[in-house]
Amino acid sequence: MSERENILARIREGLTVPAPIPGAHELHGHEHAPNPAPIIPGMVMKWLPPVGPKPGDHIALFAKNSVELKTDFQLFNSEDDLQTALRALAKAENWQRIGSHRGSLTDEACVTLGLPVVRTDEPYEMPQLESCDVGISECEALIAQTGSILVTTRSSGGRALSVLPPHHVVLARRDQLLPDLPAGFALLKSKYADDFPSFMSLITGPSRTGDIERILVLGAHGPKKLTVFCI
Amino acid sequence: MNLNVLQFKTDSERLTHDLGHRDRIQSALNKYYVARDDKKARFQDWQAARQAAAETKWDAVNHLDKYLVEFAEKIEARGTKVHWASTAEQARQIILGIVKEKNARRIIKSKVMTGEEIHLNDALEKAGFSVVESDLGEYIVQLRHEAPYHFVFPAMHLSRGEISDLFEKELGTAQTDSAEELTMIARRVMRDQYLAADIGISGANFAVAETGMISITENEGNARLTCALPKVHIALMGIEKVLPRFEDLTLFLPMLGTAGAGQAVTCYNSMYAGPRQRGENDGPEEMHVILLDNKRTHLLADIEQRDALHCIRCGACLNVCPIYKNVGGHTYGTTYQGPIGSVITPHLRGIQEWKHLSSASTLCGACTEACPVKINLHHHLLHNRRNAVAQKPVWWEKIAFELTAILFNNPLIYRLAAWGGRFGQLFHPLIKGSLLDPARAWTKTRDLPDVAPQTFKEYWRARQK
Amino acid sequence: MKVTLFVPCFVDMCYPGVGVSIVEILERLGHEVECPEEVACCGQPAFNSGYWDEARKVAIPVLERLKNAEVLVIASGSCGAMLKVFYPELFANTPHSDDAIALAEKTYEFADFLVTKLGNPDLGARFPARVTFHDGCHGLRELGKKKEPRQLLSQVRDLELIEMGEAETCCGFGGTFSAKFPMISTAMGEVKCASAIETGADYIISNDSSCLMHMQGLLSRQGEPIRTLHIAEVLNSRA
Numbered sequence: 063m064s065e066r067e068n069i070l071a072r073i074r075e076g077l078t079v080p081a082p083i084p085g086a087h088e089l090h091g092h093e094h095a096p097n098p099a100p101i102i103p104g105m106v107m108k109w110l111p112p113v114g115p116k117p118g119d120h121i122a123l124f125a126k127n128s129v130e131l132k133t134d135f136q137l138f139n140s141e142d143d144l145q146t147a148l149r150a151l152a153k154a155e156n157w158q159r160i161g162s163h164r165g166s167l168t169d170e171a172c173v174t175l176g177l178p179v180v181r182t183d184e185p186y187e188m189p190q191l192e193s194c195d196v197g198i199s200e201c202e203a204l205i206a207q208t209g210s211i212l213v214t215t216r217s218s219g220g221r222a223l224s225v226l227p228p229h230h231v232v233l234a235r236r237d238q239l240l241p242d243l244p245a246g247f248a249l250l251k252s253k254y255a256d257d258f259p260s261f262m263s264l265i266t267g268p269s270r271t272g273d274i275e276r277i278l279v280l281g282a283h284g285p286k287k288l289t290v291f292c293i
Numbered sequence: 294m295n296l297n298v299l300q301f302k303t304d305s306e307r308l309t310h311d312l313g314h315r316d317r318i319q320s321a322l323n324k325y326y327v328a329r330d331d332k333k334a335r336f337q338d339w340q341a342a343r344q345a346a347a348e349t350k351w352d353a354v355n356h357l358d359k360y361l362v363e364f365a366e367k368i369e370a371r372g373t374k375v376h377w378a379s380t381a382e383q384a385r386q387i388i389l390g391i392v393k394e395k396n397a398r399r400i401i402k403s404k405v406m407t408g409e410e411i412h413l414n415d416a417l418e419k420a421g422f423s424v425v426e427s428d429l430g431e432y433i434v435q436l437r438h439e440a441p442y443h444f445v446f447p448a449m450h451l452s453r454g455e456i457s458d459l460f461e462k463e464l465g466t467a468q469t470d471s472a473e474e475l476t477m478i479a480r481r482v483m484r485d486q487y488l489a490a491d492i493g494i495s496g497a498n499f500a501v502a503e504t505g506m507i508s509i510t511e512n513e514g515n516a517r518l519t520c521a522l523p524k525v526h527i528a529l530m531g532i533e534k535v536l537p538r539f540e541d542l543t544l545f546l547p548m549l550g551t552a553g554a555g556q557a558v559t560c561y562n563s564m565y566a567g568p569r570q571r572g573e574n575d576g577p578e579e580m581h582v583i584l585l586d587n588k589r590t591h592l593l594a595d596i597e598q599r600d601a602l603h604c605i606r607c608g609a610c611l612n613v614c615p616i617y618k619n620v621g622g623h624t625y626g627t628t629y630q631g632p633i634g635s636v637i638t639p640h641l642r643g644i645q646e647w648k649h650l651s652s653a654s655t656l657c658g659a660c661t662e663a664c665p666v667k668i669n670l671h672h673h674l675l676h677n678r679r680n681a682v683a684q685k686p687v688w689w690e691k692i693a694f695e696l697t698a699i700l701f702n703n704p705l706i707y708r709l710a711a712w713g714g715r716f717g718q719l720f721h722p723l724i725k726g727s728l729l730d731p732a733r734a735w736t737k738t739r740d741l742p743d744v745a746p747q748t749f750k751e752y753w754r755a756r757q758k
Numbered sequence: 759m760k761v762t763l764f765v766p767c768f769v770d771m772c773y774p775g776v777g778v779s780i781v782e783i784l785e786r787l788g789h790e791v792e793c794p795e796e797v798a799c800c801g802q803p804a805f806n807s808g809y810w811d812e813a814r815k816v817a818i819p820v821l822e823r824l825k826n827a828e829v830l831v832i833a834s835g836s837c838g839a840m841l842k843v844f845y846p847e848l849f850a851n852t853p854h855s856d857d858a859i860a861l862a863e864k865t866y867e868f869a870d871f872l873v874t875k876l877g878n879p880d881l882g883a884r885f886p887a888r889v890t891f892h893d894g895c896h897g898l899r900e901l902g903k904k905k906e907p908r909q910l911l912s913q914v915r916d917l918e919l920i921e922m923g924e925a926e927t928c929c930g931f932g933g934t935f936s937a938k939f940p941m942i943s944t945a946m947g948e949v950k951c952a953s954a955i956e957t958g959a960d961y962i963i964s965n966d967s968s969c970l971m972h973m974q975g976l977l978s979r980q981g982e983p984i985r986t987l988h989i990a991e992v993l994n995s996r997a
Contacts, residue, residue, distance in 0.1 A: 066365075066377040069532065069586050073358040076594035080355050084347035084600055087661070087669040088902075106544045109342040111335040111557070127557075185574050188488055188522060208547075208557050220575040221521035225514050225561075243543040243558075251504075251539055258504060260371070260570050261521070263563040264546070269514040270560055273430035273448050274456060276321045277472040282429055283483055284514020284561065302939075309945035615928045619945040653939050655932025655946075656806065658899035678808030686809065694804040694812035701767070701799040701816050711771060734937040738944040739975030742772040749770040749777035753793050 106244055113207050113241040120206035120241050127209025131267030132280060134289040135209075137236075144233075144293050145174040151289065152177070152196075155229065161194040163219030167233035167293075171198055182219040188226075197227040197285070201234050202262075203249055204292065207242040210266040211290065212250065215259040224265065230285040234292045297626055298649045304624040305653070314450065315619060321449050322612055328555025329609075335557070336547075346548050347667035350603035353502075353535045357593065360502035360535045361584065367505020371567030373580040381411035381587050388413065388494070388527060389420055391581055395525055397422060397491040401483075403509070403516035404428045405496035406444050406606060407529050407585055410628045410641075413494070424494075425486045427515035429479050436463045442622035443630065445553050445608040450621055483515065493519035493577065497530040498605065499545060500582075503538045505566060507582065510549055512560040520565060526577035528565070532584050533593075533602040545605065552665040553607035592640040598673050601636050603666040610660035610670055616653060625650060632660035636673045644681050651677035711751070714744035760790045761871075762827035764820075766837040766967075767799045773967045776833055779994035780868055783881060784831075794823050800832075800840040801848075806933050810848060817848060825857045829875065830865045833990065835897030835966040836933075838867030843900045867897055869965045869989055873906040878913065885995040886916035889987075890959040892950070892973070893926045894966030907965055907989055914992060924953035931972035947976045955984055962986045 063071075113123055121137065128135035138144040152175050160175060162168045163183035172179050180190045182197075191197075199218040201211045211232050213224050224230050240246050243264075250262060269284030280286050308314055333339050353360055365375045378384035384407075392400065400422055402408065414435070417424050426435040430447035434440065436459055441447035448456070453470050460466045466478050495516055497507035507528055509516045520526050536545060542562075550558040569576035593599055611617045611631030622630040627638050627647070635650035651674040660670040682690075700706050718741075724730045726737055735741060747755075761784055765777040777793075784791050801816035824830055824841075832838040842865045849858040866875060891911065897903050904926075911919050930936065930946025951973055954962045962984060964970050970986040977984060 064377070065379050065383065068379055069377050069584070069590065070358050070362070072586070072590035073361070073532075073593060076590055076599075077355060077357065079596050081351065081596050081599040084351050084603070084667045084669075085344050087672060088667070105345070106342075106540070109336055109338040109345065110543075110547060112337055182574055188575070192484070192488060210558065215570075215573050215576070220573060221517070221569075222575045225517045225521065243547065244540060247540050247543050258371075258506070258566045260567050260573060260576055261563065261565055263517065263561055264558065265561060266556075266558050267560050269512070271429050271476060271513050272324075272554075273428075273433070273446060274451075274472040274475055275317075275453055276324045276446070276449075277453075279473045279476040281480065282476055282513035282515070283427065283480055283487075283518055305939065306941045309941045315945070615930065615946050615949070616942055619942055619949070652807075652935070653942065655895065655928050655930060655935050655943075657895035657928035657932070659895075659926075659928065662899060675806065675808075678806070679810050680808075682808035682810075690807060691809060691812065694807070694809045695815075697799070697803070698812055698815040701801075702796075702819055704795050704798070707798050714771065734940045735975070737940060738979060739947075739972065740978040741975065742971055744771050745774045747774060749765045749774035749793075750795060752774055752778060754795070 104244065107242060110242060111207060117239070120239055123206040124204055124209055124239060127206070128290065131209050133209060133267050134287065136289075136291055138291065138293045141170070141293065144291050145170065147291065148174055151231075155195065157195040159194045161191050161197040161219070161223050161227055163199060163223065165200040167200050167235070168198055171233060182223045188222065191222055191226050194227045196229040196231055197223040198231045198233065199224050201232050201238065202253075203246050204234050204239045204290065205243060205246045205264070206239060208266055210246075210264050212246050212262070212264055214250070214262040221261045224263070225284045228281065228285055229287040229289070231289045231291065234290060236292060239292070295646060297646055300626050301624060301649055301653065304626070305620040308620050308624060314621060317450065317452065318618055318621060321446070322618065325555050325612055329551060332551040332555055332557050336551075342544060342548060343665055343667055346544055346665055347603065349536065349541050349544065350666045351600070353537055354533060354593070354599060354602045357532065357535060360537055361532060363502040364500050364505055364535060365584070367502070368567060368582060371505065371570070373567045373582055376581060376583045378583055379586045381585075384411050384529065384583055384585050384587070385413060385416045387583055388529070389416060391525065391527060392417065392422055392492060393420075395491060397525075399486065399490045400424045400492045400494060401427050401486050401490035401519050401523065402431075402494045403496070403511065403519040404431055404447075405494060405529055406628065407496055407531050408494065409441065410587065411585070413529070425483075427483050427486065427519055428511075429476060429513060432479055433459065440623060440628070443608060443611055444606055450623075487518045487522045490523040492525045492527060493523035494527045494529065495519055497528050497534055498549065499536045499542065500530060500534045501536050501539050501542065501564070506564045508542060508562065508564050510546065510559050510562050512554070514561055517561055517563055520563070521576055524577055525579045525581070526565070526568070527581045527583065529583045529585060532586055532589055533604070548665040549605055549607050552609040552663065588641045592637060595640065597676055598636065598640070600668050601633070601640075601673060603668055604633050605666060607665060609663040609665060613659040613663045615655070615657065615659070632670045632674070633668070636670055636677065639677050639681070644677065645685060648677060648681035651681070708750070711744055711748050718743055760792065760828045762824060762830050763791050763793045764797055764800070764824065764830060764832045764837065764841075765793065766832070766834050768971065769833050769967050770798070772971065773988065776967055776988040776990050779988070779990040780831070780833055783990065783994055786881070787876065787879060797823050800837045802836060802840045803933055805840065805844060805848060813848060817845065818854065821845065821849070821854055821857055821861060825861050827861070827864065829871075830861065831868055831871045832865065833868055834968065835867050835894040835901065836968055838865065838870070839896035839900035841865045867901060867903070867965060869907045869910055870901065870903050873909050878909050880913055881993050883913065883993045883995055884915040885992045887960045888918045888920060888958060889961040889963045889992070890920050890922045890954050890957045891925060892929060892954070892962050892964040892969055894964055894969045895928050897965055898926060910989065910993060911963070914995075917992070920957040920959055922953045922957045924950055927953070929969045929972055931968050933968070936972060943972070944976065947972055951976055951982065955982060959984060963989050963992055965989045
């Protein structure tokens with residue numbers, strides 16, 4: 063019998079009697095424990111932090127969270143404004159080489175910047191990406207509730223682009239802003255159903271650590287800077 | 294007294310006197326409390342979220358066979374190799390087998406508590422492979438040849454000065470008291486490691502059955518790099534990490550972030566569905582998931598304590614435990630510390646050898662209150678005590694309780710005890726605190742109350758007349 | 759109503775004033791108090807140490823003697839929790855199970871009784887001092903009571919309540935724990951007492967004498983002026 067069968071057999075034997083529903087011990091002695099209600103998708107939204115009903119609320123919330131997380135979030139009303147800001151950023155940060163992938167927003171950005179590009183949606187060598195000053199990617203969605211960016215290999219140029227270079231720039235559209243985590247995960251599920259990318263990630267702020275005396279330091283291993291340009 | 298107990302008593306005695314250590318832990322935890330309370334308060338209904346998380350884990354654990362099979366099948370369908378290990382030794386052998394087959398020279402790891410549990414690094418190093426811990430806190434304790442002090446904050450006990458000294462000694466870097474500079478030193482060391490590693494070993498915080506994915510929660514990005522750059526990714530996890538549905542993550546990622554680190558969600562929460570697919574240009578070519586039992590099925594069979602398997606390893610119970618705060622993580626002498634460690638270690642490593650951890654508690658219940666999945670932690674410490682006694686009572690304790698039963702069940706003997714106490718306390722000052730003092734455990738640091746001139750029962754009896 | 763009062767062993771022996779205060783308060787409110795002599799110990803020490811058979815030896819006579827009470831009031835949070843929360847567990851799957859559950863329903867710790875059952879009546883109490891309150895773990899987490907003692911103290915004239923930072927943190931007594939792991943117990947007590955002293959209060963008040971005994975033991979040894987007092991004695995002060 064394989065170990066798989068051994069383990070499953072032990073589990074089945076252990077489970078012949080179900081355990082009591084959790085939470086009874088908090089009833090302080092003598093009330094009846096409630097019957098567990100099935101967790102209906104969507105119920106989670108009633109408990110997680112509130113997001114407000116309107117898209118305007120969501121933008122404000124994403125902006126507020128970004129400040130707290132030290133994500134540089136900028137909203138643009140025109141393509142020109144975005145490209146101008148991108149050029150200014152490239153100059154200020156002294157970018158020499160960028161990592162990126164094909165996409166409607168990233169294509170424009172690469173043209174605007176006119177810098178050498180390592181394309182991660184084509185075969186590439188990791189040391190090439192390591193030599194890039196910035197990774198510019200698109201995303202699946204922005205999540206207002208947590209100030210997060212949802213990325214996958216398919217939307218955002220693979221696994222390493224958004225984590226290896228010291229600066230990650232996300233180009234997003236306003237209609238990609240979702241209110242909360244349930245909406246974000248529902249999007250992934252409906253978009254990718256039976257054919258998920260091998261990697262998906264919820265990015266919330268630049269990389270950080272508190273491992274030394276609980277002092278916050280940015281840029282532990284992942285990007286020290288995270289910029290979100292939203293049009 | 295067994296060696297574990299001796300170690301625990303010696304270390305706890307030493308550390309409770311170390312006021313510097315107590316202060317460092319307290320000040321680190323105070324920062325956590327502020328952040329945690331802030332994020333908890335943002336929830337519309339934290340208690341309802343806890344109950345839902347508890348019930349979701351109850352569903353997962355009480356149908357564990359079904360969900361494990363579903364998870365394995367789905368992730369295997371995408372080209373992942375799933376291995377099942379009943380024991381720590383089997384898990385080590387499986388991993389060694391992969392590593393040898395790949396002729397690996399450099400192995401990089403992100404944080405894996407199950408790896409600590411099976412002493413993986415030791416086994417790999419003895420077999421001649423070099424292993425680097427990429428998580429900053431884990432890297433620091435690895436350089437010090439120490440176990441992690443806390444499973445979320447492995448180096449919580451160290452000051453900047455100690456870390457700077459360590460880096461100077463091991464890496465030849467200049468002294469600094471800047472946490473930022475120290476972190477950047479580690480970042481530079483790791484860059485080469487990520488690029489050169491043949492194999493990345495990670496843990497998993499959750500395994501989603503519905504979609505066949507593992508989920509890894511972190512802040513630094515070292516796990517993302519560990520699972521992106523090397524050609525082979527090995528993920529080691531306990532079988533209890535299963536969640537039924539993909540959307541369960543929308544509840545558990547915030548609960549883990551809030552309870553574990555005082556963050557709404559941590560910086561990176563990543564889902565891995567398998568090795569790189571056609572069309573993807575990075576990521577490992579091979580992915581292995583090792584499902585570890587190592588006595589978890591033993592705990593599963595204990596209906597009363599099965600909920601201990603709901604644990605999401607957030608560390609919230611450690612953070613509120615007044616014993617943990619005063620003795621620190623190393624004192625426990627075993628992989629899993631604090632209240633959850635005290636509950637499960639007897640099941641994983643033997644009750645008679647580890648029951649003392651369940652006794653080293655006042656059963657205050659702060660842990661149970663803090664647990665985001667409502668594990669009945671402090672009551673399980675009590676249950677462990679009962680189970681240890683039922684299996685093998687300590688003879689003199691048993692006699693003592695039999696005698697006190699006689700005392701309390703006999704009003705006449707009880708009355709005499711009051712007189713005995715009054716008599717005894719006349720002489721007690723002579724021996725107080727000395728080795729002759731039977732109450733020395735108390736009187737070494739505290740005064741004893743006197744038996745009152747008139748006990749309540751004596752007052753009541755007088756009143757009846 | 760007829761109140762059956764259970765004064766636990768250490769309160770009886772060392773802090774009888776607590777029991778006397780409770781009797782005086784209840785009688786002043788017009789209730790009849792009975793206090794059975796044979797009931798000395800709830801069995802918690804044996805229970806907490808894992809010796810449940812031995813605990814039952816003590817608990818069965820207690821259960822038998824108290825089960826017909828109209829209402830049971832206990833002068834301690836930890837013993838209150840023992841009867842209200844743990845007796846049903848101790849006697850589960852025994853012939854005494856129903857009795858234990860029924861008794862638990864009508865058991866109250868003293869401060870809880872005054873608020874929950876008697877509606878927090880004005881006791882005419884006066885206690886001119888600055889005090890801080892220690893939440894004993896059993897009362898706080900097993901019985902789920904935090905605001906009740908504070909509601910009672912808010913009615914006491916000239917009393918000033920200052921909350922300490924570590925109000926809900928365990929004092930480190932834990933019964934046999936205090937003797938089995940004395941240094942950890944002492945360290946925990948030190949943290950607690952330091953927090954209390956920081957408030958500038960004259961008294962540490964609690965509804966659990968075992969906690970107060972532990973803290974007072976430390977405070978006396980260290981020569982600290984802050985004193986410990988049970989809430990019943992505060993509520994019975996009328997000067």
